[in-house]
């Protein structure tokens with residue numbers, strides 16, 4: 050039985066992914082700030098030391114994962130909206146978004162060698178976003194979210210080069226889910242064309258299919274829900 054770890058497990062996409070993986074026979078472990086009523090779940094605050102300790106504990110228990118999914122992402126919060134213009138840029142909002150979207154995933158990547166199955170074919174998926182593509186940026190706006198996902202992409206690509214020196218069969222997938230019905234997209238759904246707002250269930254199916262297609266995936270790629278590559 051293959052084993053997966055879902056980080057940021059309270060997200061709408063993550064919850065659908067847990068169901069999708071479990072229905073295909075994968076043993077799923079999960080981590081979230083939230084207490085979820087499920088087996089093999091850890092409630093964690095995502096501090097640097099807490100993440101390092103969690104990974105060390107897992108290593109000492111002999112827990113190793115063939116699939117890891119990092120789902121964390123913030124676009125808005127109570128006092129934080131994505132910037133429509135340069136004048137809306139705020140240092141504190143920028144750091145809050147970077148902390149969630151870039152720094153927290155990076156702490157998991159830093160500890161990955163403890164929890165990746167050493168000899169197996171492994172895929173590490175980090176949920177990114179098309180707006181993190183510098184090449185694809187035609188509309189502008191959303192400065193902090195875009196920058197956090199662009200930085201996430203660069204850090205993942207760099208980490209993949211290093212981790213693959215020791216974990217030669219590991220692959221890295223930066224995944225764009227498409228606009229998906231979740232708390233994150235809720236305030237921005239009214240302009241989404243009909244048929245373009247995906248359910249978490251649909252996205253989870255597409256993500257499971259892509260992330261388990263080991264031979265299709267490059268060592269580190271940026272792909273959308275429809276298996277199309279996205280330029281960095």
Ligand SMILES: NC(=O)c1ccc[n+]([C@@H]2O[C@H](COP(=O)([O-])OP(=O)(O)OC[C@H]3O[C@@H](n4cnc5c(N)ncnc54)[C@H](OP(=O)(O)O)[C@@H]3O)[C@@H](O)[C@H]2O)c1
Pocket residue numbers: 056057058059060061062063080081082083095120121122123148149153176177178179225226227228229230231232233234
């Ligand atoms: N929905 C879309 O249209 C869309 C489009 C493109 C990309 N994405 C990306 O898809 C991923 C999943 O998003 P979703 O749509 O499923 O959103 P969601 O339901 O709002 O989930 C939010 C996620 O972010 C984490 N999170 C929130 N605040 C955090 C903080 N302060 N520190 C650390 N983690 C925090 C949550 O982790 P906990 O479980 O620990 O609470 C959860 O995993 C994100 O990376 C998002 O950027 C979504």
